[in-house]
Amino acid sequence: MDYIFWGFVFLTLVGVWYIFGLFIRRSRMRARVAQFRSGGLPLFNTSENRISAFIRNYRAGLTSQYFDLSGNIESGDTRPGLDSEEVQRIMEEQNVSFDKARLIRQQQLMA
Numbered sequence: 770m771d772y773i774f775w776g777f778v779f780l781t782l783v784g785v786w787y788i789f790g791l792f793i794r795r796s797r798m799r800a801r802v803a804q805f806r807s808g809g810l811p812l813f814n815t816s817e818n819r820i821s822a823f824i825r826n827y828r829a830g831l832t833s834q835y836f837d838l839s840g841n842i843e844s845g846d847t848r849p850g851l852d853s854e855e856v857q858r859i860m861e862e863q864n865v866s867f868d869k870a871r872l873i874r875q876q877q878l879m880a
Contacts, residue, residue, distance in 0.1 A: 826851045833867050 823841045831853055832838045841848075852874070859870040 822849055822851075826853050829853060829857070831856060831867055835868055836871065 823838050823846060826832070827838045827842060831851055855874055856867065856870045859865065859873050860867065863870070863873070865873070
């Protein structure tokens, strides 16, 4: 019967820890809810569409140690993103890494 008592104590502590975590993060959640309410639906928000371009590029693997998109995503960068179709085409045709494909694309633009 001792295990029932300690199990109850453990679950109580986990519950208290969880509620404490929610209490600590309440200001962040308020800010997120306010941003959602003021910005409307992300589908119609142009800055969200531009940010999602960086997210799509990141998910497609178009990032590296030397060209990290996570900073752009976290800072809310509103630029339109990468010319990902061209870079992906070069990667597939020439079987090169993302960095090498970006270099080839830049060399083609400068030529």
